[in-house]
Amino acid sequence: MLTGPFLTRLWRICGALLVATGTIMGALTAHLPDAHFAEGGRAIARSAMEMQMWQGLALVALGLGLTQRPNRLLLCGGCGVLLGTLLFCAGVYDTAFTGHHGSHIAPSGGSLLIASWLALAIGWMRRA
Template identity: 50%
Template structure:
């Protein structure tokens, strides 16, 4: 199995695991553990994380079937980095009220870029 595929599958599994864990914490922690409006913010970030974990699994499967094409591989890697930045940025705000500058927006921009690269990569495949 190519290294990039192994990375994406491992990363996606860990992202899904932490999304399930975050979902449980968000559902069961008392309100005092969240900044104002943080519970809803955390739920949205967890949903985004889970959807992108599933997307990375799909990208890895595509690479297994079609070969590791550069744009598709890059889209998966950008998706991984974007997921981390977006999720961490939102979690810091949701739980502690810390606004870490452009971390979440940068992650979101990387996620959007990853989807565009995937579209271009699939069209060129």
């Protein structure tokens, strides 16, 4: 069942995994030969890696900071941050390595991230 303690633990675990894989992507972005990237792809991959790292750290903080019973907006917001990060970064990495811009995954993930952070803000305002 998707309870607060389960979700906050999941966010900590997934946040740590995002940071770990973001570190790997940072190393690949720095050291892979240019032939592995589409034109301008190295900079695009670096942007995705930075977003992944920030959102991963934020998920760890969310998981650690919501020790009291979180309301539904906070739970939805945290889940949205996780899903939005995965979608956004996957779409941007795909563009960086293949050069294909046809995917709607990155914009959908980015929109979900924005909506999730707004839900978190509203959830925290309601708590006060």
